[in-house]
Amino acid sequence: MTTENKRRAAIIGTGFYVPERVMTNHDMEKIVDTSDQWIVERTGIKERHIAADDVATSDIAYEAASRALKDAGITADELDLVVVATLTPDHPTPSTASLLQKRLGATHAAAFDLQAACSGFVYATTVAAQFIENGFYKKVLVIGAETLSKYINWEDRNTCVLFGDGAGAAVFAAAEDGSGILSFDLGSDGRGPELLGIPGGGTRYPDNEDTIARKVNRIHMDGKEVFRFAVKALPATLKRSLEKAGVSAEDLNWIVPHQANIRIIEAASKRLAQPLDRFVINIERYGNISAASIPIALAEANAAGKLKKGDLVALAGFGAGLTWASCVMRWAK
C-alpha cells in the first residue's frame, strides 16, 4: 500500500454553535473587580457566549452536530459512532453522546463520551481515526461541547472572565487520496485538580452543603502554573506530530490551537517560528470553551472558506489532567 492510497480518516463536514447570549468584558466589570483592559491585555478575550439556564450541553451539541451532518451531506442514520468530548456532560450517566444519538436519529451508531478536558476534541479525533483506519466504521461524528458557565465561580475574577459555552463538530469518513489524519500525539501528566479542575461533585468530594458553600464544585485553577505548562506543551506536542507526519512547521497552512489565552498562542507562534496569521484565532469572541474551542475554530475557518483541499492543518490542545494532544491532517474537502 503506498502512502497515497492508505485508508485515512478525513473530515468531510464541520459545524458549530454558540448560545445567543453574549457577555462582554464590560458585563464582567459589573460582576467582579476587573476591567476590559485587564482581560484584553492578559488574555485576548473580549466577550463570551453563555447558555440560558435551561440549556444543557447536549442541546448545543445537537445544533453543532446537525450543522456538521448538513455540511457533510449525510444523514444521521449513516453514522457508525458518535463521540462527545466534554467535561460538562448533561448527567454523570447516561452519556451526552447517547442522548445525542437518539436526538439526531443516529439509529445505527454506537455512542460514548470522552473526557480529556480542553484536549478532548483532539483525543476524540484520534479515536475516530482508529475506527476508520482499521475499517470497522465508515462514518464517525466527533463533537466538542461545553456549558462551562454552569461550573464558573462567578465571584472568582481569576477564572470567571476566561470561559464560555459552545459546541463544534466534525464528521469523519475514509479517504484514500492522501488526505486525512497523518499523525497524532497524545499525552498526560496527572498533576490533578489542584492545578486545574472541578474538584467537587464527583466521588472524591460529593456535593453536600459544605462543599457547595465553599464552591468546591466550581472551576479552580492555578493560572500561572497552567500558563507555564501550556507555553511549553503546545509547541512540544505540535513538533512531535509534525515529526511523525514527516513534515515541518513551515509546511503547515493552518494551526488550530486551543483558545485559552492569546499570549499562549503568541508564545507557540514564536517557539515554532511560524507567523501568527497562520493560527486560527477566535478567542476574542468566545473565550475558552474547553473541548469545544478547537472544533469551533476549525468549523469557523472551514465556513469562511479558509481551508482548501490539500492544505496541511494541525490541531493542538492542552488542558486539565494535565493533558495535551495534537494531530496533523491533509484537508480533504
Ligand code: ACO
Ligand atoms: N481582573 C483584574 N485583575 C485580575 C483578574 C481579573 N479578571 N484576575 C486576576 N487578576 C489579578 C490577580 O489577582 C493578580 O493581582 P496581584 O498581583 O495583586 O495578586 C494580578 O491580576 C496578576 O495575576 P496573574 O495570575 O499573575 O495574571 P496572569 O498574567 O498570570 O494571567 C491568567 C492570569 C489569564 C489566568 C493566565 O495565568 C492564564 O491564562 N493561565 C492559563 C489558563 C489556561 O490556559 N487554562 C487552560 C485550560 S482550561 C481547562 O482545561 C478547562
